[in-house]
Amino acid sequence: MNAPHFSTKERILGAAETLFARHGFAGASLRQVTAAANVNLAAVNYHFGSKDNLIEEVFRRRLDELNVRRIEALNAALAVDAPKLDEVLAAFIRPALDLSLDEAGGHAFMRVLARAYAEHDERLRRFLSDNYGHVLREFAAAFTRLLPHLGKEELYWRLDFITGALTHSMADFGPMKRRGTVSEEAHRERAAEHLIRFATAGLVAP
Amino acid sequence: MNAPHFSTKERILGAAETLFARHGFAGASLRQVTAAANVNLAAVNYHFGSKDNLIEEVFRRRLDELNVRRIEALNAALAVDAPKLDEVLAAFIRPALDLSLDEAGGHAFMRVLARAYAEHDERLRRFLSDNYGHVLREFAAAFTRLLPHLGKEELYWRLDFITGALTHSMADFGPMKRRGTVSEEAHRERAAEHLIRFATAGLVAP
């Protein structure tokens, strides 16, 4: 499943991402993961300590990069004289899209992320909020300046809606079946355009 | 956990809903479910046949009513001379809100529903699309008449975004922590108002 020139750790992470996306954290067993990664069962506990740690590492690997890219894109969008709302929004949305297009398991990761939102596990939630929260706050600050008529509460609600819509559509749960004639790439590109248009309008609503 | 005057079947369904929401379908065991329901372990297989059937039944119980209420609300919104967009939208959103406010496990059910979207299980997806699809199509038809400038693809994308935002916020994953001073009821009521305002603006975007 994974090219042999990847390290054992990387092969496990890749296989785990795919299988967690497909069957959930509890639903995918370490035996499935290690078999898919062409690795001995004990390798997971040797390299990661436990299944829970493996789950965290699957998140960390992707989220670290996603956060960096979002912050970079945000700073770029804010560097001009008159920052535009749809470009700040794109700074939030496009890095996630790019990730979901990533050669390897990026698409799978978006489904893993959606699962994480559904998990009520306290440890996982704290981990995500610790690694995720400050990015959301920076975006919120930028939006506050661009949309001064919006109250803090109203703004946070709308960002929450956008997060839900983004995750939902990137993980392609919904009824929007990709047509056979449209490449996966083009399909997601279109999703981003649609979402930015939709969310921009939603944000500027009175 | 459940009042003794409920039947064994009902107690199992209630406990299963809560525990599936909390730990996922694979993560919640029948032993946990039957213990929470104060019922013998074998009762699940006696009354439902299997764990998979129990999962389906958890969905059927809530979705049947949700669909009926949505269709009723839609028809009511369309019965006037000039149907309004935000009222059609409310017909989609409010029944889900009401369900999530339901005395018993309605709130838990919204989280179960979010999990179902994340499941890639073919059987479950088919079951949901069979029981859910026609309602979405009816709403799409109503929106098409109200928003003739929107192409079919654009409309379906936007409905998908709304579904994602609705599920995400109703299951309260996001950073929007309910304040201690605001009742759960008021909190969700406000969510519905915000979402309707946000989604209406998003739908009428060019």
Place this chain on the structure above:
DNA sequence: GTACGATTCAAACGCTTGTTTGACCCGGCC
């Protein structure tokens, strides 16, 4: 009362789970 179907129960079934163990392999260093 007794017979009957529906329901509940404790116990066990075979199987899979995450984790641990101790032997083994192999490259670099003394």
Place this chain on the structure above:
DNA sequence: GGCCGGGTCAAACAAGCGTTTGAATCGTAC
């Protein structure tokens, strides 16, 4: 050479899983 330590391996561990079984219990109709 010998040695060491990081890595891999097959095997086993106890615990938990969904499901099945057969006996015990219930309410009801005869």
